[in-house]
Amino acid sequence: MDSGIECTLSKFPDDTKLCGVVDMLEGRDAIQRDLDRLERWARANLMKFNKAKCKVLHMGQCNPKHEYRLGREWIESSPKEKDLGVLVDENMSWQCALAAQKANHVLGCVKRGVTSRSREVILPLYSALVRPPPGVLRPALWGPQYRRDMELLERVQRRATKLIGGLEHLSYEDRLRELGLFSLEKRRLWGDLIAAFQYLKGAYRKDGEGLFIRECSDRTRGDGFKLKEGPFRLDIRKKFFPVRVVRHWNRLPREVVDAPSLEVFKTGLDEALGNVV
Secondary structure, eight states, X not given: OOTTOOSEEEEETTEEEEEOOOSSXXXXXXXXXXXXXXXXXXXXXXXXXXXXXXXXXXOSTTOOOOOOEETTEEOEXXXXXXXXXXXXXXXXXXXXXXXXXXXXXXXXXXXXXXXXXXXXXXXXXXXXXXXXXXXTTGGGGGOOOSHHHXXXXXXXXXXXXXXXXXXXXXXXXXXXXXXXXXXXXXXXXXXXXXXXXXXXXXXXXXXXXXXXXXXXXXXXXXXXXXXXXOOOSSGGGGGSHHHHTHHHHHTSOHHHHTOSSHHHHHHHHHHHHHHHO
């Protein structure tokens, strides 16, 4: 199927995605040529695409939003689409609101259907059904950009900790400390730092080449494996993973950064994270 394809083609058992960068007309023409190739491949193999389910998702600012056709039919444009269980669109706030709505619905079911309010019952239910992984909040924790979205998600965990008997009179921070939980904001940072370790020193080292700008120097204070913050023009770049994780990585103790394995790194990270946030 991908013979001669110019853009990026992702193939699944019952789905196909074609992705391309359209900053000039040549990019638009390349996508259209690939769509024509896919249509010819389908006819040659006595197959056909379900064109009613084919959509164009335009991403990025100032997108010209060109139109494309598959065969003789024009493909309808869509503002958002669900991809592998995650709603993809230009507005992360919608994804956060949807995740919070589902999470609150699950918490409501727990509150109505479970009579016990002990932490031995409520906390495992919350961890399994709501908190990532693999709970319904997981897709929204990739990196909300706005404080209002972060607070919307945090309110879910605030509500969950209030379900546990005997902790209602405590503040949210004290409830987290009593239960041994991280705030969702700190949990996002925890995941970012683990991913950074994997890209820098772990299993994904080859994939991470060029992702970060390294500043290795024994003369630097703290750990000897510092990262540089690259220059960027747009504020939105601050939210990108290789940018937002650098400052926190550089604040980790040397013994944590120099961990010989991921398991040792996680242990040290759990101890050091309270001083990082």
